[in-house]
Amino acid sequence: MRIQFRHVLLLTLIVNFLCSTVAAAVERVAGTHVSLNPPPNFEKADKFPGFMREEYGASIMVMELPGPFDEYRAGIEDKDHLSTRGMRLLQKEAVRVDNRDGLLVHLSQVLHSLEFRKWVLLIGERDRNVMVMANYPAELEEEFSMILRESVLSTLWDPDQQVSKEEGLNFTLTESGSMRLAERMGNMLMYSKDAQVQPRSVDDPILIAGSALTDWPIGDRKEFSRKRLQLTATVTAIEIETLDEVRVDGLEAVEILAKAKDTDSGKEIRLYQMMVFKGQTYYLIQGMVSLRREDEFMADFQAMARSFKCK
Structure with missing residues (x-):
């Protein structure tokens, strides 16, 4: 995966x-x-x-x-x-x-x-x-x-230079449980259990967080969040179970809990998404893990998403 x-x-x-x-x-x-x-x-x-x-x-x-x-x-x-x-x-x-x-x-x-x-x-x-x-x-x-x-x-x-993975980003998250910052890719951060850079299977949790590269005509936030969820890489058969409007760091946000299937293994996974909106831009926080381990990590996904703050 x-x-x-x-x-x-x-x-x-x-x-x-x-x-x-x-x-x-x-x-x-x-x-x-x-x-x-x-x-x-x-x-x-x-x-x-x-x-x-x-x-x-x-x-x-x-x-x-x-x-x-x-x-x-x-x-x-x-x-x-x-x-x-x-x-x-x-x-x-x-x-x-x-x-x-x-x-x-x-x-x-x-x-x-x-x-x-x-x-x-x-x-x-x-x-x-x-x-x-x-x-x-x-x-x-x-x-x-x-x-x-x-x-x-x-x-x-200079790959050996000491650089903070969070340097220059315009947002922060707080780690929760065993979820630790593992890698940065462009404007996105990847968190995993004990900071594994390459999780081995869908049983290993992943949470990514990043900001949109440009401003977007967002319109209806719920519909925008649904459409973004359907673009999630590596999964198919996405079924939304709950969709709620919430506030995070004083900003409008949409939180989604869904089931899906991993495209490689066919295993069912739990998919968590929080989209935080600020003007015509947005921030995406998305976590995934196998259904059999959701009880171990779903609370951490939610806690990290709700800890989001704009700089």
Whole structure:
């Protein structure tokens, strides 16, 4: 379950991502072990680790990902798999970045009737990887493609540097029971029993928490929460049992308890979701564990979700 979760999360995060020349100064990306040269006039993003030029809908996002390099490589160079996510592979090339072998791909994706282009860099060692993604409108390809490509290729990675996993995030959660912070992936935190980085089966609980990358026209909060639940990776046959409007940190929120089936094993699992809304953005907290162990962890899922606070 964990491998597929990482794989799908990786691909779904490449969906919401301009300028003149690459800046001379290397800047470390908050919450990561990565530094790079952002283009001029790009500001530090407040919703994800990276930089953005909001007026153009352009950004550079950094994610550190656990697991085998080849697994992620397969996910971003397989044309058929990318097409199922609405993406098209334009080119790929082997690169050498920061004395490491890596892969650089150029992608196209249509979002809300607008075409965007993406430069995606993947480098790794052992079971640690870095993905750097630059996004810009396709209509500005000539002006900005090569500049953002250079910025992505300026990546420096020091995986042994001491960095807080929560640095730069705009929210906090409090751990509960044996659930501990295990990993950070972009703007998302993953908690597991005793901080296992790679849970072995659906019997091992996982809770993720993160913020939306951009503002959204949310509308009806209950319906929005239902639709988001149906997008949950690695599960099928989702059945909502309870759906309640609550308040968390003084904000409107929707809490859902559901049953589902793990797509790999077919086992029934308990699915917990809390969505916290602030203006036109939202925060997602989602936990899952096998039905046979729900009594051990469901209270922790709920306690952690209700401990949510905006910074």
